[in-house]
Amino acid sequence: MISKILVANRGEIAVRVMRACRELGINTVAVYSEADKDAFFTCYADEAFLLGPAPATLSYLNMDKIIEIAKASGAEAIHPGYGFLSENPAFSRACEKAGIVFIGPPASVLELTGNKITAREEAVKAGVPVIPGTGECPADFSVLQDELGDIGYPLIVKPAGGGGGIGMVIARNDNDLQRALSSSPEMAKKYFGVSSVYIEKYIEKPRHIEFQILADTKGNVVHLGERECSIQRFHSKVIEEAPSTALSVELREQMGTAAVNLARSIGYVGAGTIEFIFSEGRYYFLEVNARIQVEHAVTEMTTGIDLVKEQINIATGLDLSVKQEDIKHYGWAIECRVNAEDPLRNFMPSPGKISGYRSPGGVGIRVDSGVHQGYDIPDCYHPMISKLVAWGIDRNEAIKRMRRALSEYIIVGVDTNLTLHKAIMENPRFVSGDLDTDFIAREVSLLADMQKVKERDKPAQIRMSRIFEELS
CATH class of the missing domain: 3.40.50.20 (Rossmann fold)
Known part of the structure; x- marks a missing residue:
């Protein structure tokens, strides 16, 4: 051990x-x-x-x-x-x-999953649906047009070694595509060390749904259900929840089985996610994230399984502690990523000293944080402050608990995206479960709603700032 x-x-x-x-x-x-x-x-x-x-x-x-x-x-x-x-x-x-x-997974698996072209090829071999597209783009544009066939615009050019939306370019006509094929490889080389790019059909307003998997060294693989990760900004997740409002029991079983089959076929070991794009009742393979995820807490809250402990036990050579039929799901969990950034100024990072800090609590609330009062948030890393998770017996209760927890969260000294989370939790589309990856970009009322939240909270923020000043 x-x-x-x-x-x-x-x-x-x-x-x-x-x-x-x-x-x-x-x-x-x-x-x-x-x-x-x-x-x-x-x-x-x-x-x-x-x-x-x-x-x-x-x-x-x-x-x-x-x-x-x-x-x-x-x-x-x-x-x-x-x-x-x-x-x-x-x-x-x-x-x-x-x-x-x-x-974590062995190097051979990390090499395979780290290249989105080879991961896509493995998904095809495993019988997992993929978005129509290409392998590595040929240099000759006429050859590429033949390879694309009748897929049609819009298309999206993606770096093979990419992540976080870097180097991804949407093309809606031939001119767009030619420009994208000039800029995307350069960006891919700069950030990921590999200039290879590929093309997929661009699906408008999809949902992003991922399945949590665990796999041991003996070939046992299970999934722990899905997480909805559609609330994003700049292709980066902001709010996650489990389960998803989009999936029927039958679809959940299909996608979970597809995730397990792909993980088993590539010899996966450890914790990870198989990620899908979901649109109009159909799902398509997106990528494999071969690590613990930021949002793993929502799965832990709905299954009671400690994913990090499972990672450690798998690494020691132990069998999985659960079989697929043992995994049960209870209630609903929602996670808000709390960042030191200003959503009213295009999510500009807000490094600096946290002069006052008090996290929320109570029934069904979990806060995974790395900060404390007096801590200086550096300007050289991602400005995450914490992950705030609310659990409820159903989605309605989880949303109400999240609203309550957000109202309790006190962070003084830096700008945060708490105003965004509060506005989203009160947004009718979000409450109804009508989600997609363009939700933040397209929901025109959010800006005004955040301004209202900021004005509403301003007196309390001033009072708390004075209290913390007196204490210091």
Whole structure:
């Protein structure tokens, strides 16, 4: 059994992993950059070691330094969390070479899933529906037009190694497509190191639905149901929930089976998600996320299964603790990602000192946070403050609890997207379950609604600011 784990990440996910370790009786090692020297996760861990300067390339992406610290501290395993090195096959391979357990899929799987063209090909082999499109784009435009056949516009050009919407370009005619084929490969090379791009039919206003999977080293694979992740901004998720309002019992079973079949066919090991685009009653493979997800908490709240503990147990060689027929779903859970950013100014990041902080609580509320009062949010990483999760017996109760929790959440000193979450929770379309990935961009009332929320909350914010000033 593993007795010590190094957590190669920061913020709320580092704390989340360490909590699971503490319950399992496993000691933890934190690694941190100079920007995070006073962060909560460095205090929560049993040991903490400085990685280097603030830039991620010199700290959280420094594979050699992380492995060096793991060996020096006696850590037998490394949990990468999400982001940074979590889906890097070179890091997985380096851990294996150093005799350290990488808590995640093997390098061979990470290489396959990290390239969206090969992942798409594997989905086809596994019989999972895919969006009509191409493999790697040929250089000759006339050849490409022949390959596209009668798919028709609009189309979307995507980097093969991409993520987060970077390098994705929508084309609605030949001129758009030719421009996209000039810009997208350059962007892909800059951000992902690989210039390969491919094309798919662009589906207008789809829903984004993912299935959580667990797979052990013995070939056992299960799914834990779906999460609806359609509320996004700039292709980045903002609100997630489980289950989805869009799926019938039959569709849920079909998509869950497809997810399990694909995971089994590629030899997946660990926790991950098979992601789908859903439109007009049909689903299509989108990608594999080969790591723990930011939004894993909503699945934990509706199944009672600790996904991080399962990751650790799988990494030690244990069988899955559950079979498919054992997995039951209870109630509804919604997660709001709370970020230090101003949604009224095009989501401009708002780094700085949190001068006042009080998180919500009560029945059915969970807060996964990496901050505290007096903490300085750095300007060099994603500005996530916390994940706020509300559970209810049904969606209506979950929404009401989320509204209550949002009203209790006090964050003074930095701008946050709490106003956006409050506005969405009161939005009639959201409440009815009418969701799509363009919801925030197209819902014209949101801007005015956020302004109203801001004015409504202003007196309370002023009072709380004065209270925290007096306390300090």
